[in-house]
Amino acid sequence: MAIILGIESSCDETAAALVSDDGRVLSHRLAGQEAAHRPFGGVVPELAARAHVEMATPLVEAALADAGLTLSQVDAIAATAGPGLIGGVMVGLMTGKALAHAAGKPLIAVNHLEGHALSPRLADRDLRFPYLLLLASGGHCQLLLVRGVGDYARLATTIDDAAGEAFDKTAKLLGLGFPGGPAVEAAAREGDPKAVKLPRPLVGTAEPHFSFAGLKSAVLRARDAGIHRSADIAASFQQAVVDCLVDRTRRALDRAEGATALVVAGGVAANEAVRTALAGLAGDNGLRFVAPPLWLCTDNGAMIAWAGAERFAAGLFDGMETPPRARWPL
Ligand code: KG4
Numbered sequence: 001m002a003i004i005l006g007i008e009s010s011c012d013e014t015a016a017a018l019v020s021d022d023g024r025v026l027s028h029r030l031a032g033q034e035a036a037h038r039p040f041g042g043v044v045p046e047l048a049a050r051a052h053v054e055m056a057t058p059l060v061e062a063a064l065a066d067a068g069l070t071l072s073q074v075d076a077i078a079a080t081a082g083p084g085l086i087g088g089v090m091v092g093l094m095t096g097k098a099l100a101h102a103a104g105k106p107l108i109a110v111n112h113l114e115g116h117a118l119s120p121r122l123a124d125r126d127l128r129f130p131y132l133l134l135l136a137s138g139g140h141c142q143l144l145l146v147r148g149v150g151d152y153a154r155l156a157t158t159i160d161d162a163a164g165e166a167f168d169k170t171a172k173l174l175g176l177g178f179p180g181g182p183a184v185e186a187a188a189r190e191g192d193p194k195a196v197k198l199p200r201p202l203v204g205t206a207e208p209h210f211s212f213a214g215l216k217s218a219v220l221r222a223r224d225a226g227i228h229r230s231a232d233i234a235a236s237f238q239q240a241v242v243d244c245l246v247d248r249t250r251r252a253l254d255r256a257e258g259a260t261a262l263v264v265a266g267g268v269a270a271n272e273a274v275r276t277a278l279a280g281l282a283g284d285n286g287l288r289f290v291a292p293p294l295w296l297c298t299d300n301g302a303m304i305a306w307a308g309a310e311r312f313a314a315g316l317f318d319g320m321e322t323p324p325r326a327r328w329p330l
């Protein structure tokens with residue numbers, strides 16, 4: 001059995017976890033930075049990088065202690081090498097390199113998107129390749145046919161904003177607070193999803209791409225009209241996003257040859273309305289539906305450790321020269 005340490009630091013969560021290659025999460029620790037960024041209504045890269053510097057090593061030590069392990073008992077060290085805010089990525093990757101060098105362990109440089117893409121296989125050990133993945137996070141909104149470790153066919157992407165970004169901007173417009181996704185979801189529970197007429201950008205078009213910028217502008221207009229409750233705008237917005245995600249995913253299913261399951265991952269996959277609608281779509285198409293537990297949807301160390309375990313099994317290692325990358329398509 002191999003044990004992998006995973007380190008995540010690409011956005012505003014510092015995280016470390018230990019995962020075994022048979023799919024057990026031995027420990028996971030996470031330090032969010034909401035309080036530091038809240039006054040600014042969004043993630044401030046420089047503040048994020050400093051917080052990662054402070055937290056990375058203590059979190060690794062805590063994760064090891066929780067699992068009752070020392071670094072010498074770990075088989076490899078996996079760290080996010082991008083894409084993300086470059087200062088944070090540098091901190092996590094450098095921490096991983098330093099630990100790997102000091103302990104004489106192999107380094108595995110993980111693409112953060114691959115972490116999300118493979119995390120459903122940690123949640124569900126029966127999930128087999130290939131599967132159709134909706135990866136919806138703060139920075140990305142893509143439909144991928146996951147054919148194997150390192151083998152991803154991108155069927156669609158967003159032509160403007162990511163789905164999570166739309167949630168965050170809507171939360172800001174409605175004064176619902178930060179982080180935006182959970183705030184909009186909470187407000188939407190008190191609102192009527194049919195109250196405000198909002199567009200469904202690109203729905204019905206042949207290519208399964210996404211667009212959310214127009215939706216955000218429509219939210220702004222609805223707010224400025226001054227006649228709607230915030231909860232109603234939030235609920236109507238969330239319903240519009242759900243409709244777009246479902247329509248685009250349905251379209252991509254036609255191209256997902258041999259898919260064994262419909263899978264959702266990334267922060268937006270933590271949204272209950274999104275999960276329920278996609279589960280319905282999977283059921284209509286006779287497909288299994290797999291969504292990781294909420295803590296595994298938003299950024300965490302276990303998904304990086306698990307991607308590391310999958311790469312470890314495939315014999316995929318990286319050298320100390322591996323650079324941190326702000327942009328790194330799958
Ligand atoms: O995957 P993630 O933690 O970080 C990135 O890699 O971007 O995703 C964060 C995004 C944010 O935009 C956040 O607002 C959104 O996921 N999110 C949600 C929910 N929880 C997080 N969006 C909708 N509903 C939620 N419950």
Ligand code: ZN
Nearest residue numbers: 116137267299
């Ligand atoms: Zn993420």
